[in-house]
C-alpha cells in the first residue's frame with residue numbers, strides 16, 4: 291500500500307465557504323496565466339476555486355508557480371520554486387490578491403539560481419519552507435514520495451523523480467473529483483517541455499572509471515563504465531531530438547508481469563501470499 295502522509299496544516303479544520311470567494315484582479319504587469327480551473331461535470335469540485343499563476347524570472351528562465359484555494363475563507367496559498375530576485379514581486383502579488391501564503395516549496399536544490407524561500411521566510415515568518423528529504427538540504431518540512439501538501443481543500447501529492455538531482459520531486463495536484471481537473475504536475479527540472487533536465491549532475495558526474503551494473507541487459511553484456519557509456523551509449527550520445535525520436539520509436543510491448551509485479555512490489559512482494567505466481571514461461 292502506498293504510504294501517504296498528510297502534512298499538518300494550520301487551516302485544515304476550517305470549512306469551505308464558496309460564496310465568500312472573491313475574484314482576484316488580473317494584473318498585466320506580471321507574466322502570468324490565471325486559471326480558475328473548471329470541472330463542469332464534477333459536483334464535488336463545483337464550489338471550489340483554484341487560483342493559479344505562472345510567474346517568470348528571466349535571468350535563470352525559471353518559472354515560479356502560485357496556487358491558492360480562493361474559495362476558502364483564508365485563501366491559503368503556496369509558491370513552488372520561488373527565486374530570490376523575484377521574491378518581492380511574488381509577495382506583492384500574494385498581498386494584492388489577499389492570499390495567505392503558507393508554504394514556499396522547492397522541487398529540488400537548484401543549481402542556476404538562489405531559491406526565494408529563505409528571503410520569503412524573513413519577510414513572512416509564518417511561511418513554512420518545504421523540500422524533499424532526499425535532497426539532504428534544510429527546510430521546515432522535509433517531504434517524501436507519497437506525502438500530501440494540503441492548502442485549503444486542495445492538495446499536492448509528492449512523487450520522487452530523481453535524475454537531474456537525486457532529490458528532485460514532482461508535485462501533482464490531487465486525484466479525485468473534488469480536485470482540479472485536469473491534474474497539474476510541477477516537474478521541476480526532471481521533465482521540461484519537449485526536454486528534460488540535464489543528467490550530468492547524477493550518474494555522468496561520477497568518475498569515468500566507475501563501474502556500471504544495470505538491472506537488465508538484453509544482449510549478454512554484464513558491466514560497463516561511466517566513461518564508456520558517455521562515449522558509446524547509442525541513446526545518451528544523441529541530441530535531444532534524436533533521443534526523443536529513439537525513445538518514441540522503441541515500441542516495447544506491455545510488460546507481461548506489470549499488473550502483478552507493480553502492486554506486489556509496492557509492498558515488497560508480500561501482497562498476498564495465497565496467490566500463486568503466474569507461469570509466464572510459455573508467453
Ligand SMILES: N[C@@H](CCC(=O)N[C@@H](CSS)C(=O)NCC(=O)O)C(=O)O
Nearest residue numbers: 350400401402454479485486487488489
Ligand atoms: N545556462 C544556465 C544553465 C542551463 C542549464 O544547465 N539548465 C539546466 C537546468 S538549471 S541547473 C538543465 O537541466 N538544462 C537542460 C537543457 O536541456 O537545457 C546557467 O548557466 O545557469
